[in-house]
Amino acid sequence: MAKGRATAIGFGAILLWALLALFTVGSAPVPPLQLNAVTFAIGGAIGVIWILATDGFAALRGIPLRVYAFGTAGLFGYHLLYFSALRLAPAAEAGLIAYLWPLLIVLFSGLLPGERLNRLHVVGAALAFAGAALIVGGRLVSTGVTMTAAALLGYGLAFLCALTWSGYSILSRRLGDVPTASVAVFCLATSVLSALAHLAVEDTVWPATGTGWGALIALGLGPVGLAFYVWDVGVKKGDIQLLGTASYAAPLLSTLALVLSGLATPDWRLGAAAVLITGGAALAARASATGKHTGLRSSRGARSLP
Structure with missing residues (x-):
C-alpha cells in the first residue's frame, strides 16, 4: 500500500475520535468499564465480520501471543487510564x-x-499542541482547578494514558508485518477484560433512552471500533509523524461537534486553535514531503518487539 494512501486512511481515525466525547456524553449513565466492554465487543465484531469476508483467519494463527498481549494491553490500558483519570480529576x-x-x-x-x-x-507539533491547549485550557481559566489528592492522582493517570497510547502507536509501527485483522482480537480481548473488571467494581447500568442506546452503538462502531483498524493501517504503512501532528485536530473537531450539538459554546479560542492546529499540521506535512536533512536524530537498525 502506498504511504500516502495509508496516511489518508489513518486520518479517518482522527475524524472518528472527534466524535468520542459526543457519543460518550450521549451514552450516559453507563459506567466506564461497562462502556469499554460493550463498545469493544462491537468493535471486535466489526473485525470478525471483515475477517470472515476476506478469509483472514489463517493469517491470525501465525501471530505470536506476545503481539496479542501487546495490542490488548494497549487498548485496555489506555481506556482504563483515560476513564479513571476523568473520574478523579477535572475533565x-x-x-x-x-x-x-x-x-x-x-x-x-x-x-x-x-x-x-x-x-x-x-x-x-508545538504549534498544534498550543491549539489543543487553547481548546481545553480555556475552560480552566473560567472555572479554575481544585488541587486535591484525587486530582493529582488523576493527572498522573492522564499522563500515563498519553504515554500508553503514544507507545502503542510507535510500537505498532515496528509490527508492520502483523495484519490489521489482529486488531479484532485486541478489541475482543479488551472487551472480556473490561467486562470482568466491570463485574468486580461497578454496578451495571444501561442507557435509559433510545438516544443513549444509539450513542452506545455508534461509539462501538466508530471511535471505539473502526477507528482502531484505520489507525493501525496509518501508523504501520503511512507517515506516522504527520499523523501524530494532525491528531491535534481531534480535540478541535470534538469541540466543534459539541458546539453543533448545543453542549458547548463557541468563542475566539476555536478560531485561534484552528489556525494553530492547521499550521502545525502543514509544517509537519512540509517536513515529511521535503525530507530535509536537518534531523535532530535518526534511528539505526530495526529491533523486534521484546
Missing part, C-alpha cells in the same frame, strides 16, 4: 494531559528505523 485538564500523546508520537517517531525527526516536525 478538561485531565483531557489536555492525556492529549499529549500526539506530541509524544511525533517526538518518539524519530527513534524508529528509517524515520528522521525534522525541526519542522517539532515546531509543527
Whole structure:
C-alpha cells in the first residue's frame, strides 16, 4: 500500500475520535468499564465480520501471543487510564494531559528505523499542541482547578494514558508485518477484560433512552471500533509523524461537534486553535514531503518487539 494512501486512511481515525466525547456524553449513565466492554465487543465484531469476508483467519494463527498481549494491553490500558483519570480529576485538564500523546508520537517517531525527526516536525507539533491547549485550557481559566489528592492522582493517570497510547502507536509501527485483522482480537480481548473488571467494581447500568442506546452503538462502531483498524493501517504503512501532528485536530473537531450539538459554546479560542492546529499540521506535512536533512536524530537498525 502506498504511504500516502495509508496516511489518508489513518486520518479517518482522527475524524472518528472527534466524535468520542459526543457519543460518550450521549451514552450516559453507563459506567466506564461497562462502556469499554460493550463498545469493544462491537468493535471486535466489526473485525470478525471483515475477517470472515476476506478469509483472514489463517493469517491470525501465525501471530505470536506476545503481539496479542501487546495490542490488548494497549487498548485496555489506555481506556482504563483515560476513564479513571476523568473520574478523579477535572475533565478538561485531565483531557489536555492525556492529549499529549500526539506530541509524544511525533517526538518518539524519530527513534524508529528509517524515520528522521525534522525541526519542522517539532515546531509543527508545538504549534498544534498550543491549539489543543487553547481548546481545553480555556475552560480552566473560567472555572479554575481544585488541587486535591484525587486530582493529582488523576493527572498522573492522564499522563500515563498519553504515554500508553503514544507507545502503542510507535510500537505498532515496528509490527508492520502483523495484519490489521489482529486488531479484532485486541478489541475482543479488551472487551472480556473490561467486562470482568466491570463485574468486580461497578454496578451495571444501561442507557435509559433510545438516544443513549444509539450513542452506545455508534461509539462501538466508530471511535471505539473502526477507528482502531484505520489507525493501525496509518501508523504501520503511512507517515506516522504527520499523523501524530494532525491528531491535534481531534480535540478541535470534538469541540466543534459539541458546539453543533448545543453542549458547548463557541468563542475566539476555536478560531485561534484552528489556525494553530492547521499550521502545525502543514509544517509537519512540509517536513515529511521535503525530507530535509536537518534531523535532530535518526534511528539505526530495526529491533523486534521484546
